[in-house]
Amino acid sequence: MAAHNLKHALFCAIVTLIISYPILGFNLASEGTTVTLEGAKTSTIVGVLLAAVVVFLFQLFRDNLMGSLRQLPAVNPLANRKPMEQSKRLKLESTLLTLMIIGALVWPFIASRGAVDLSTLVLIYIMLALGLNVVVGLAGLLDLGYVAFYAVGAYTFALLSQYYGVSFWFALPIGALLAALFGLVLGFPVLRLRGDYLAIVTLGFGEIIRILLNNMTNLTGGPNGIGGIPDPTLFGMEFGRRVKEEGNTSFHETFGIAYSGEHKVIFLYLIALVLAVITAIAIRRLMRMPVGRAWEALREDEIAAKSLGLNRTAVKLSAFTIGAFFAGFAGTVFASKQGFISPESFVFLESAIILAIVVLGGMGSQMGVILAAIAVTILPELAREFSEYRMLIFGAAMVLMMVWRPQGLLPMRRIHIELKKQE
Amino acid sequence: MLEVQNLSMRFGGLLAVDQVSLDVREHEIVAIIGPNGAGKTTVFNCMSGFYKPTGGKILFKGGEIQGKPDYKISRLGLVRTFQHVRLFSRMTVVENLLVAQHRHLNTNLLSGILNTPNYREKEQKSLDRAAYWLDRVGLTDMANREAGNLAYGQQRRLEIARCMVTEPKLLMLDEPAAGLNPAETKDLNQLIISLKEDYNVSVVLIEHDMSLVMDISDRINVINQGRPLASGTPDEIRRNDDVIKAYLGEA
Ligand SMILES: Nc1ncnc2c1ncn2[C@@H]1O[C@H](COP(=O)(O)OP(=O)(O)O)[C@@H](O)[C@H]1O
Ligand SMILES: [Mg+2]
Numbered sequence: 001m002a003a004h005n006l007k008h009a010l011f012c013a014i015v016t017l018i019i020s021y022p023i024l025g026f027n028l029a030s031e032g033t034t035v036t037l038e039g040a041k042t043s044t045i046v047g048v049l050l051a052a053v054v055v056f057l058f059q060l061f062r063d064n065l066m067g068s069l070r071q072l073p074a075v076n077p078l079a080n081r082k083p084m085e086q087s088k089r090l091k092l093e094s095t096l097l098t099l100m101i102i103g104a105l106v107w108p109f110i111a112s113r114g115a116v117d118l119s120t121l122v123l124i125y126i127m128l129a130l131g132l133n134v135v136v137g138l139a140g141l142l143d144l145g146y147v148a149f150y151a152v153g154a155y156t157f158a159l160l161s162q163y164y165g166v167s168f169w170f171a172l173p174i175g176a177l178l179a180a181l182f183g184l185v186l187g188f189p190v191l192r193l194r195g196d197y198l199a200i201v202t203l204g205f206g207e208i209i210r211i212l213l214n215n216m217t218n219l220t221g222g223p224n225g226i227g228g229i230p231d232p233t234l235f236g237m238e239f240g241r242r243v244k245e246e247g248n249t250s251f252h253e254t255f256g257i258a259y260s261g262e263h264k265v266i267f268l269y270l271i272a273l274v275l276a277v278i279t280a281i282a283i284r285r286l287m288r289m290p291v292g293r294a295w296e297a298l299r300e301d302e303i304a305a306k307s308l309g310l311n312r313t314a315v316k317l318s319a320f321t322i323g324a325f326f327a328g329f330a331g332t333v334f335a336s337k338q339g340f341i342s343p344e345s346f347v348f349l350e351s352a353i354i355l356a357i358v359v360l361g362g363m364g365s366q367m368g369v370i371l372a373a374i375a376v377t378i379l380p381e382l383a384r385e386f387s388e389y390r391m392l393i394f395g396a397a398m399v400l401m402m403v404w405r406p407q408g409l410l411p412m413r414r415i416h417i418e419l420k421k422q423e
Numbered sequence: 424m425l426e427v428q429n430l431s432m433r434f435g436g437l438l439a440v441d442q443v444s445l446d447v448r449e450h451e452i453v454a455i456i457g458p459n460g461a462g463k464t465t466v467f468n469c470m471s472g473f474y475k476p477t478g479g480k481i482l483f484k485g486g487e488i489q490g491k492p493d494y495k496i497s498r499l500g501l502v503r504t505f506q507h508v509r510l511f512s513r514m515t516v517v518e519n520l521l522v523a524q525h526r527h528l529n530t531n532l533l534s535g536i537l538n539t540p541n542y543r544e545k546e547q548k549s550l551d552r553a554a555y556w557l558d559r560v561g562l563t564d565m566a567n568r569e570a571g572n573l574a575y576g577q578q579r580r581l582e583i584a585r586c587m588v589t590e591p592k593l594l595m596l597d598e599p600a601a602g603l604n605p606a607e608t609k610d611l612n613q614l615i616i617s618l619k620e621d622y623n624v625s626v627v628l629i630e631h632d633m634s635l636v637m638d639i640s641d642r643i644n645v646i647n648q649g650r651p652l653a654s655g656t657p658d659e660i661r662r663n664d665d666v667i668k669a670y671l672g673e674a
Binding site for chain 2 (some may be wrong): 282285286289290291293294296297300301303304305306307308309310311312318322418
């Protein structure tokens with residue numbers, strides 16, 4: 001056993017060296033037209049060697065280390081607590097949610113402009129994660145290309161405004177519905193696949209959409225993106241310094257207040273907040289509706305569900321479509337907030353981040369998803385110096401999470417319908 | 424109402440079901456018996472659309488149903504239970520009964536999200552039906568428990584109730600008495616008879632418990648190694664030499 005461990009550890013250390021030494025150990029130096037290879041600084045080489053030693057030691061003592069990691073959940077003092085009673089939990093949850101919404105309403109008037117802008121982004125991610133939660137957490141379909149529907153929503157608004165001058169409020173439902181339509185059309189052939197296959201195909205679909213956007217240059221502007229996407233208006237009032245569109249008035253003139261760039265930011269934030277709350281409420285209701293129960297039943301025991309007359313494809317398709325719908329929602333808001341979009345905003349990494357929010361939050365739980373969305377969006381902003389290591393930290397956090405609390409921050413506890421005693 | 428004609432099902436080299444025929448009339452309890460591995464469950468799987476039979480026909484009310492998708496067959500009114508209980512174990516008992524009714528429900532998403540009176544009325548109806556059947560199988564006290572936490576006998580009864588809320592015309596029960604104690608078996612016996620008498624469903628029953636089978640069946644089909652061995656009334660089966668040799672004799 002020990003000999004095997006030693007052999008394995010040595011092997012891993014050597015692989016580390018083979019991989020990292022050529023990449024980090026040499027530098028390309030250009031002198032005029034020629035390029036020469038020279039050794040890197042000693043400190044880098046020492047670093048590479050140290051890394052190999054660390055890998056060696058870790059592999060050698062891996063079993064012990066992982067063993068102690070497994071103790072971690074037990075350290076969590078709340079781990080073995082009994083689940084709260086449903087009625088109590090519901091009360092607590094609705095109080096918390098109300099407080100959160102009140103806080104969120106006050107927030108833009110006390111925070112700085114940058115903070116409000118960031119909060120809008122958080123709200124967009126909350127919408128996205130809540131939507132993906134329907135697909136992954138509730139219906140149990142691993143969708144790695146979710147960002148495609150987000151892109152459909154954003155580009156719908158951008159293109160409609162560019163070519164037809166359509167306003168935000170018109171584009172919002174259109175973008176969401178079009179995204180839902182995409183979900184429906186894609187879902188139909190794809191949902192016959194199971195598990196890993198589904199993940200791969202959706203991943204591919206996400207990339208296809210992005211590459212299409214990149215290459216349909218005369219329609220979408222390709223990598224240059226689309227700019228000049230208008231801000232939302234409030235009953236025909238614009239938030240810019242000057243009115244851009246005939247027939248509109250400007251917000252600050254109507255109310256006789258001085259112009260401030262902040263009005264627009266706060267307005268967008270409030271729109272995002274309202275839409276996020278609508279999303280949360282709608283999905284909450286869906287979970288308690290027949291379709292929500294059908295999702296769960298199909299996840300629990302597909303064969304039994306089918307034997308009772310549930311149409312697997314239709315039920316899964318409904319989840320896929322509804323998830324896409326909310327992504328389209330979020331996409332429209334995003335386009336409006338940025339004023340400029342390009343395929344860069346819809347890379348696979350976005351799908352991964354949204355999925356990470358769902359997993360971290362606890363599949364299927366809304367409260368957890370909201371908290372995780374806040375954490376995942378804000379932490380990188382707070383630690384900008386570490387931005388290069390963002391993905392590394394992210395990965396480490398996911399691994400730790402899986403060991404420590406595989407069910408997510410706040411695992412889902414579904415609201416059960418209760419049968420009242422009849423007299 | 425149901426007619427199975429020369430049904431065959433082949434798995435690679437194994438002919439699990441070979442030219443089996445049976446028919447079920449309205450208001451009748453028909454049993455399928457035979458030793459383990461005889462192909463009884465496979466016949467059920469073909470009838471309920473889980474397998475596409477490799478030969479033969481299945482007619483339900485005159486229409487061919489072999490090879491139709493499982494959920495469509497279920498919606499025609501042919502609903503089954505499983506040899507190994509299949510409940511939605513992390514859902515509550517009453518929710519198990521609600522899920523089963525979801526094809527009766529208005530699937531309009533918008534009316535649900537907006538919680539319209541029409542939607543609420545339908546929800547209430549299915550809750551009432553669930554409550555009725557819970558009472559009928561004696562599980563009312565368990566309504567809000569997770570189905571996975573029920574005792575085995577209760578799970579069996581819940582599975583039958585879950586079929587009944589779909590208002591089936593033909594119920595297929597795969598070894599419903601397996602693992603039940605004698606008292607529970609007796610209750611089951613009465614329940615099945617009442618399903619036929621009071622709710623007008625026909626029942627096809629796979630069962631090893633001979634006393635149960637002989638007691639409640641109107642007719643019995645014996646299968647041995649995939650092939651039909653005999654069929655007839657309980658008395659005829661009891662006297663059939665082939666059956667005694669191949670099956671009853673062993674027990
Ligand atoms: N999906 C399958 N693939 C291959 N063989 C199967 C399959 N289902 C059943 N069989 C075989 O068919 C035969 C009949 O099985 P089954 O119908 O379960 O018997 P019974 O229910 O009468 O005990 C067995 O030999 C079994 O191994
Ligand atoms: Mg069997």
